[in-house]
Amino acid sequence: MYLKINKKKIQIKEYNKIIDRIKSLKFVLEKIDYGIKLPNKKKASTYFFCQRVDICFTDKEDNIIFLLDNVKTEKKFFKFKAK
Numbered sequence: 001m002y003l004k005i006n007k008k009k010i011q012i013k014e015y016n017k018i019i020d021r022i023k024s025l026k027f028v029l030e031k032i033d034y035g036i037k038l039p040n041k042k043k044a045s046t047y048f049f050c051q052r053v054d055i056c057f058t059d060k061e062d063n064i065i066f067l068l069d070n071v072k073t074e075k076k077f078f079k080f081k082a083k
Contacts, residue, residue: 003035010033013037014036014039026048029050044077046071046075052071052073060083
């Protein structure tokens with residue numbers, strides 16, 4: 001799956017396994033040039049992230065409900081209507 005922003009394509013990786021979800025972007029020191037989709041999650045946390053990230057909460061049809069830009073590390077977020 002890819003996300004197109006202007007003329008740039010960003011690869012989106014879908015993590016379904018528990019170990020992949022736990023690991024996600026934690027302790028990644030290199031520049032992040034891809035996105036991660038964690039289906040069926042209403043919570044997001046940036047604990048142990050080494051970089052600022054953008055977080056998108058979507059509904060069942062993958063429409064963006066809420067967007068957080070340039071989020072610092074050590075933060076938690078929860079959205080009821082997100083999937």
